[in-house]
Amino acid sequence: MTLLGGVDIAWSVAVLPDGSALVSERNTGRILHVPKPGTGGKATLAGRLPITRTEGEGGLLGLAVPGDFDADPVLYAYYSTESDNRIAAMPWRDGTIGEPVVILSGIPRGRNHNGGRIAFGPDGYLYVGTGEAGDTSLSQNLGSLGGKILRITTDGDPAPGNPFGGSPIWSYGHRNVQGLAWDSRKRLWASEFGQDTYDELNLIEPGKNYGWPEVEGRAGNPEYVDPVAEWPTSVMSPSGIAVGPDDAVYLAALRGQSVWRVPLNPDGSAGTPTRHLQGAYGRIRDIHFVGNRVWITTSNNDRADRLLSLPLSAVGTKAG
Template identity: 55%
Template structure:
């Protein structure tokens, strides 16, 4: 296992308990200070057509727990180069991918950073490159990691065995997913059913999202060998849902419901509750109001407030990371599966936020994406920040 020179040894045990904000850089740089608590702001007054008074109450106050809001514990790792995917190994360490470099990293809960290998097939261009990562649910026996990779010809899902701290030669699981400079999707995650869910974008060609024969603009559901998963709407197709512009966030709530965060075009970003065979309307409709043929999003945001990527479920809420919005959204989910009461935290504190994941110790890991060509990086970027929900 190769130890990287640029790693952070931060978040000592006392800080984790007391919420003391500490951060340091392996090459002597000092990250910007992280506030212990950032006060929440209600979602601005732009309408959210999918939310009704019966769903959200009439008081205008958040009905979920944690009225004081989440707090930043500290920077876990800094000086990363566009971290994109994060998933956890059974021992609590995380696997992290870097979009630009193709590197696959291991990050421990105490901030130790190691290089596991690289996906050399990844071709970074525009929004593409080495994107999502998912740890096999049977990792204890198969030691396998899965990756979403943009090559010179397509997007594809690949797998590789991790043995003795070294990543083996990747093999193709599913290829032929259209690729482009934009809208490549890229989030992959194993569901409670043990199958791999894969988000794809329409690559700037909106019509592909409604084409049932194209893998673009879809959420796919496959087995670990790339075949359509049993129970898919079409037994011969990996497509689980369609009509998506660019989904980059997947999360399951505590009742096993699948949620997806999706980039809108110029008006509305979306949070969708994903149903088997559901058509989410793009490009026929952006936001709500698509009629009986399409499923409306549960919540929408003006694109300047969200441009959502990562999505996680923790502490009874969905948590959605915003790129252009530069904030972390907390969203209440009712027992009946209604999303409401979005509240924004850490607005513009850390710049563009790409990925949020729930860690095994009930915290959130939040990655910045300020070196992706669209942000304003500090000397410490990009970072992984630990959040106490």
């Protein structure tokens, strides 16, 4: 079932407590408000972010809704400007966004590898996946926000307990993180774009080094954390990820034009991945579980991308 059509790259979906959703349109900076399915309403324009859009992967990227949204209705967005990537907070009222207030700027921006996924963790802090913007040296540089997972407060400050003192950095050695999700044990999982060899699913631990650009995929080097699962780039290119009601990780694949399901074990290892929806909707950018349905967005660069609602069986979800 199509919940929204005619989108110019539907990059991120954020579900509101009332069952409606927001969709970011990467190429225009628009945020679209999709009514709760079954209510009969039509999608409306909630507002627009002041993006600078050039060729490549920048624009309006991730959206996030905090757990206390009902008490304090503020949304968060990750977007590109002429000079950087940044995160803004936006008040929400009567189906529209207010003036964005920048809480974090200076995230490196490039033609490619802009990261862009943001999500609130079980601890209430905002986690941010960034890319190295095409400069591989940034991933190992703890003085740069590029090629990292960040953990910040809603004011944009480094969250208490971060591993590098007053730094927002939570983990480093990443190439381009576009997926963040937590399982029932509150473990953080992240998807990682490889270059030519392997894409990755990583179990994220604070302060750890995930190896880029020194390694790609599993290396068995104790200086770096190996991925829990890896795939040839031809079958994956992972963007958004979600943890399903069965506590498996689901990865939206762009080049692979699929959803991959990865069962998780209590010890943090993974079972055998399975591939679903191969070629059915083209490139898949984001994925969420909403009620007893799975929502995906397409990313086919044709100004006709969609937000779709599918039965759980479409992606191989097991009974929870």
